[in-house]
Amino acid sequence: xxxxxxxxxxxxxxxxxxxxxxxxxxxxxxxxxxxxxxxxxxxxxxxxxxxxxxxxxxxxxxxxxxxxxxxxxxxxxxxxxxxxxxxxxxxxxxxxxxxxxxxxxxxxxxxxxxxxxxxxxxxxxxxxxxxxxxxxxxxxxxxxxxxxxxxxxxxxxxxxxxxxxxxxxxxxxxxxxxxxxxxxxxxxxxxxxxxxxxxxxxxxxxxxxxxxxxxxxxxxxxxxxxxxxxxxxxxxxxxxxxxxxxxxxxxxxxxxxxxxxxxxxxxxxxxxxxxxxxxxxxxxxxxxxxxxxxxxxxxxxxxxxxxxxxxxxxxxxxxxxxxxxxxxxxxxxxxxxxxxxxxxxxxxxxxxxxxxxxxxxxxxxxxxxxxxxxxxxxxxxxxxxxxxxxxxxxxxxxxxxxxxxxxxxxxxxxxxxxxxxxxxxxxxxxxxxxxxxxxxxxxxxxxxxxxxxxxxxxxxxxxxxxxxxxxxxxxxxxxxxxxxxxxxxxxxxxxxxxxxxxxxxxxxxxxxxxxxxxxxxxxxxxxxxxxxxxxxxxxxxxxxxxxxxxxxxxxxxxxxxxxxxxxxxxxxxxxxxxxxxxxxxxxxxxxxxxxxxxxxxxxxxxxxxxxxxxxxxxxxxxxxxxxxxxxxxxxxxxxxxxxxxxxxxxxxxxxxxxxxxxxxxxxxxxxxxxxxxxxxxxxxxxxxxxxxxxxxxxxxxxxxxxxxxxxxxxxxxxxxxxxxxxxxxxxxxxxxxxxxxxxxxxxxxxxxxxxxxxxxxxxxxxxxxxxxx
Amino acid sequence: xxxxxxxxxxxxxxxxxxxxxxxxxxxxxxxxxxxxxxxxxxxxxxxxxxxxxxxxxxxxxxxxxxxxxxxxxxxxxxxxxxxxxxxxxxxxxxxxxxxxxxxxxxxxxxxxxxxxxxxxxxxxxxxxxxxxxxxxxxxxxxxxxxxxxxxxxxxxxxxxxx
Numbered sequence: 001x002x003x004x005x006x007x008x009x010x011x012x013x014x015x016x017x018x019x020x021x022x023x024x025x026x027x028x029x030x031x032x033x034x035x036x037x038x039x040x041x042x043x044x045x046x047x048x049x050x051x052x053x054x055x056x057x058x059x060x061x062x063x064x065x066x067x068x069x070x071x072x073x074x075x076x077x078x079x080x081x082x083x084x085x086x087x088x089x090x091x092x093x094x095x096x097x098x099x100x101x102x103x104x105x106x107x108x109x110x111x112x113x114x115x116x117x118x119x120x121x122x123x124x125x126x127x128x129x130x131x132x133x134x135x136x137x138x139x140x141x142x143x144x145x146x147x148x149x150x151x152x153x154x155x156x157x158x159x160x161x162x163x164x165x166x167x168x169x170x171x172x173x174x175x176x177x178x179x180x181x182x183x184x185x186x187x188x189x190x191x192x193x194x195x196x197x198x199x200x201x202x203x204x205x206x207x208x209x210x211x212x213x214x215x216x217x218x219x220x221x222x223x224x225x226x227x228x229x230x231x232x233x234x235x236x237x238x239x240x241x242x243x244x245x246x247x248x249x250x251x252x253x254x255x256x257x258x259x260x261x262x263x264x265x266x267x268x269x270x271x272x273x274x275x276x277x278x279x280x281x282x283x284x285x286x287x288x289x290x291x292x293x294x295x296x297x298x299x300x301x302x303x304x305x306x307x308x309x310x311x312x313x314x315x316x317x318x319x320x321x322x323x324x325x326x327x328x329x330x331x332x333x334x335x336x337x338x339x340x341x342x343x344x345x346x347x348x349x350x351x352x353x354x355x356x357x358x359x360x361x362x363x364x365x366x367x368x369x370x371x372x373x374x375x376x377x378x379x380x381x382x383x384x385x386x387x388x389x390x391x392x393x394x395x396x397x398x399x400x401x402x403x404x405x406x407x408x409x410x411x412x413x414x415x416x417x418x419x420x421x422x423x424x425x426x427x428x429x430x431x432x433x434x435x436x437x438x439x440x441x442x443x444x445x446x447x448x449x450x451x452x453x454x455x456x457x458x459x460x461x462x463x464x465x466x467x468x469x470x471x472x473x474x475x476x477x478x479x480x481x482x483x484x485x486x487x488x489x490x491x492x493x494x495x496x497x498x499x500x501x502x503x504x505x506x507x508x509x510x511x512x513x514x515x516x517x518x519x520x521x522x523x524x525x526x527x528x529x530x531x532x533x534x535x536x537x538x539x540x541x542x543x544x545x546x547x548x549x550x551x552x553x554x555x556x557x558x559x560x561x562x563x564x565x566x567x568x569x570x571x572x573x574x575x576x577x578x579x580x581x582x583x584x585x586x587x588x589x590x591x592x593x594x595x596x597x598x599x600x601x602x603x604x605x606x607x608x609x610x611x612x613x614x615x616x617x618x619x620x621x622x623x624x625x626x627x628x629x630x631x632x633x634x635x636x637x638x639x640x641x642x643x644x645x646x647x648x649x650x651x652x653x654x655x656x657x658x659x660x661x662x663x664x665x666x667x668x669x670x671x672x673x674x675x676x677x678x679x680x681x682x683x684x685x686x687x688x689x690x691x692x693x694x695x696x697x698x699x700x701x702x703x704x705x706x707x708x709x710x711x712x713x714x715x716x717x718x719x720x721x722x723x724x725x726x727x728x729x730x731x732x733x734x735x736x737x738x739x740x741x742x743x744x745x746x747x748x749x750x751x752x753x754x755x756x757x758x759x760x761x762x763x764x765x766x767x768x769x770x771x772x773x
Numbered sequence: 774x775x776x777x778x779x780x781x782x783x784x785x786x787x788x789x790x791x792x793x794x795x796x797x798x799x800x801x802x803x804x805x806x807x808x809x810x811x812x813x814x815x816x817x818x819x820x821x822x823x824x825x826x827x828x829x830x831x832x833x834x835x836x837x838x839x840x841x842x843x844x845x846x847x848x849x850x851x852x853x854x855x856x857x858x859x860x861x862x863x864x865x866x867x868x869x870x871x872x873x874x875x876x877x878x879x880x881x882x883x884x885x886x887x888x889x890x891x892x893x894x895x896x897x898x899x900x901x902x903x904x905x906x907x908x909x910x911x912x913x914x915x916x917x918x919x920x921x922x923x924x925x926x927x928x929x930x931x932x933x934x935x
Contacts, residue, residue: 097871225867229863234806234846234850239808241809312795313792313796315812388808388810388873388908438874439908470813680870680913683913709810714905716902717897
């Protein structure tokens with residue numbers, strides 16, 4: 001029989017969570033609410049620090065844009081130094097493959113001077129009052145947590161040093177630390193030895209903390225394997241789909257092929273008689289505007305729930321399900337990719353859209369004075385996220401009014417809010433256990449699958465696990481919207497780009513273009529991130545939207561994942577028309593080395609831009625002679641605070657088959673936290689970008705036409721190029737890597753294809769132009 | 774219905790006979806390491822071994838597994854807890870991102886190495902072509918299979934010397 005020791009409890013996925021919640025509740029009460037860093041005791045002794053996320057410059061810059069669900073209470077995540085010498089660090093943010101469960105604790109461990117082997121990482125549950133904002137999106141986990149995690153590590157170290165100074169009766173300034181140990185001359189103590197004494201030391205003021213010089217980092221920048229890897233390679237439960245609760249039943253939910261259609265009738269009596277089926281019922285859904293990104297709103301579509309004794313039984317029954325859908329909804333005969341593309345081709349002939357998004361200088365004058373005018377019309381399809389784990393969630397709406405939810409979510413706070421609104425219960429009565437997500441890419445920013453589960457659980461009154469089929473997942477996504485860019489550029493007699501104009505054609509439910517962010521003005525500026533609009537003297541950005549009912553949402557590097565391709569390809573059209581080398585052309589656009597908006601991390605820096613372009617050119621041997629049918633292509637993009645240049649070495653055969661032999665990825669995202677994780681993100685971004693060149697989602701009569709991987713050819717191992725990654729460890733604060741590595745890859749490949757074939761790829765997927773890749 | 778999984782016999786309700794092996798493993802037996810990805814044998818997330826051959830558990834009815842030797846990711850390491858060289862290499866090279874597909878990847882790779890202990894890149898590509906990784910960890914999967922292959926060769930040489 002094992003003893004009920006809290007360390008064992010914390011390792012237990014069910015009991016551990018219950019304990020941790022109780023532990024937190026008790027300690028939250030005991031903590032004082034003054035100062036930034038707080039200390040508390042622990043059963044069994046030791047030092048625990050809770051801290052407030054004191055936003056650094058980047059955190060502040062983004063706080064205004066994001067809804068704060070933390071309730072303003074200033075207690076945050078824990079670092080615990082225990083008498084056994086183990087250091088427990090809570091990983092507060094959702095993990096979906098971006099590596100934060102490993103990298104964020106590394107940041108605190110560095111300042112604490114703890115050996116990584118002594119660190120135990122625990123997944124935090126959802127409690128934004130305790131842990132601060134818990135989210136995964138926008139590549140923001142690293143920049144927003146960098147400074148607070150360093151501070152809490154440094155505070156804990158300071159208190160341990162103070163405790164050792166007391167023990168040895170020596171000045172604290174004479175004590176050094178390394179790898180979970182304190183040293184003074186020949187004397188050595190472990191952190192565990194002084195943990196209890198450290199808990200009694202005064203908590204240092206944040207301002208008094210001395211953080212390490214970056215040159216003194218010993219853990220950050222190393223290759224550290226993921227903290228969940230042992231569990232992953234031995235098949236232990238980690239994901240939502242793996243949740244197993246005593247008494248649990250299994251569910252699936254079938255929605256209409258055309259978004260928004262309601263259930264008219266269904267063969268529920270037949271379904272209920274099938275083996276392993278416990279119940280089947282219709283839900284009316286909730287919320288009319290299911291098309292847009294609204295994570296805290298309890299929206300879900302009408303459909304049929306099937307409840308059974310196993311997911312297998314439920315999926316078998318789903319095949320027998322016959323539903324007659326009400327065909328009166330607005331979308332039932334509306335959305336059609338064929339019609340969209342036709343309408344956009346007409347609209348694209350106009351250089352000017354309905355709404356103006358950004359103006360610099362005078363584009364009309366630039367055109368009048370131009371030596372040459374270059375035009376290009378680009379088309380890209382809708383795509384699905386298709387994370388390897390289809391949407392899954394378990395929930396238990398209990399008779400005592402409390403609710404348990406087990407799920408992965410990129411915005412767990414908003415998801416819990418949506419559930420509380422749907423059930424009309426307080427947010428406090430909802431407990432959300434954050435499971436590892438089997439891929440996100442933006443899909444799990446929306447929480448429709450969780451709202452569905454809660455709605456089903458409300459009726460079932462037992463623990464119930466909803467699992468979507470792959471077909472459910474692919475046809476009921478919040479898709480990356482397709483779109484169209486109609487570009488015009490002007491060149492002067494020196495081959496310099498003097499003007500840049502874009503008529504973007506997009507989609508919205510109303511067909512209207514939302515007003516640009518910021519104060520209303522007759523001439524809005526282009527977004528600070530929009531390269532090359534930020535470095536071109538005359539710019540005009542306009543937009544027209546088509547009406548669409550198909551739900552859309554963020555997809556890895558939203559906006560940038562497509563804009564980088566269209567702009568990055570068009571710029572190569574411009575440099576080609578100017579008869580200039582593309583590297584020289586790109587560098588020539590940048591002007592003096594400068595931060596375009598000093599101190600604003602979301603503004604591009606021309607020196608960092610030039611540095612990544614130059615290093616990518618150098619590492620790839622830009623300009624070297626290649627065999628016939630082979631070429632290099634380069635592209636640069638700035639987004640999500642990251643400067644990245646990609647070079648692709650490509651060949652194209654007579655059947656127009658594109659082979660990507662090698663990709664060089666060069667990024668400046670400041671200092672690297674976990675080199676292994678960082679490289680993994682940039683390697684994976686290459687694969688994802690190459691997938692995006694040949695996948696598409698189309699719709700007719702409001703229904704998605706692709707249902708599973710046989711119609712959605714994401715890349716496989718056989719097509720994997722060599723990938724070489726380089727980081728420029730600049731002096732700036734670190735920024736995230738989930739997103740900025742993807743955008744420049746596609747245009748780099750397409751630019752190489754042009755250099756080989758003379759044919760410009762202006763349509764994604766490239767198969768639309770007769771290419772294969 | 775009797776199923777032999779990872780060397781142990783499990784009694785499964787006959788009603789499950791027509792259910793895919795995947796859901797019998799996951800829901801009836803609680804072995805959730807084998808993952809659901811597509812249900813049509815196109816992604817490889819559910820790869821298990823049947824008499825040493827890699828099969829897609831989503832497309833194999835449970836009754837077809839009767840009398841066969843089934844091995845899942847949970848049974849790849851030795852009973853002593855010693856990891857398979859592939860599992861060690863996966864950790865050493867930090868292959869996973871989200872990690873969801875990796876059990877299937879490792880099972881496909883284990884079947885490859887059992888037959889082809891020293892695979893070329895082309896052998897790896899052929900054996901692993903049925904496994905999708907949406908995070909795009911293929912560069913590392915290749916490297917990890919080579920690493921495991923070398924480790925196995927080293928151990929065999931060491932074993933022969935003894």
